């Protein structure tokens with residue numbers, strides 16, 4: 404690893420470009436997601452080796468249901484297979500956290516999510532968060548509903564309270580958001596949490612994203628001067 408890197412505590416990654424990766428090879432889009440899932444698994448290891456405390460991957464957004472059913476099913480299948488792997492990994496140090504509304508997911512997925520979450524809850528290693536049926540706006544709506552359901556008065560509502568009611572409660576602040584594939588948008592990912600994050604946009608397509616790309620993004624982050632609204 405290059406010297407003088409400031410390692411972010413929490414990195415958010417938008418895994419974009421799977422479809423284009425497949426198209427470039429004349430393959431179906433699902434082939435891109437299969438490769439993207441492999442990259443995701445390797446990336447957790449790169450983050451762990453680098454000393455990152457927490458990494459959040461955007462796997463499926465609240466808007467992704469608009470995709471063809473076959474593609475949605477393929478992504479859910481990959482996610483289900485990963486949960487099977489994760490169940491075998493709960494003896495290891497990683498803690499798994501799932502962000503988003505699980506309600507529309509299948510009963511089988513909901514059950515696997517609960518098992519993996521509970522079995523890894525006390526683990527002290529890297530926190531691997533998977534945002535699935537996640538939307539930043541939905542995250543805020545969900546937080547507001549939970550505050551209102553508790554009959555909390557308006558003058559008690561502050562930023563800290565809202566943060567505590569988001570799916571990311573108890574996670575460190577997001578320091579760095581990486582989006583590969585050349586797009587320069589947040590696409591409803593961690594919109595509250597990323598208020599002071601640094602953004603690094605890269606041209607590499609997600610399935611091709613490697614250790615050197617992560618190091619490049621962290622090097623860029625290290626060069627930025629974070630002032631948090633100060634001078």
Ligand code: FPP
Nearest residue numbers: 418419420421422423439440462481482485
């Ligand atoms: C965006 O690329 C990618 C997705 C919407 C799905 C990401 C899913 C995975 C990487 C696999 C499943 C996840 C886990 C956690 C095992 P795109 O399809 O929008 O690419 P494009 O912009 O090139 O079309």
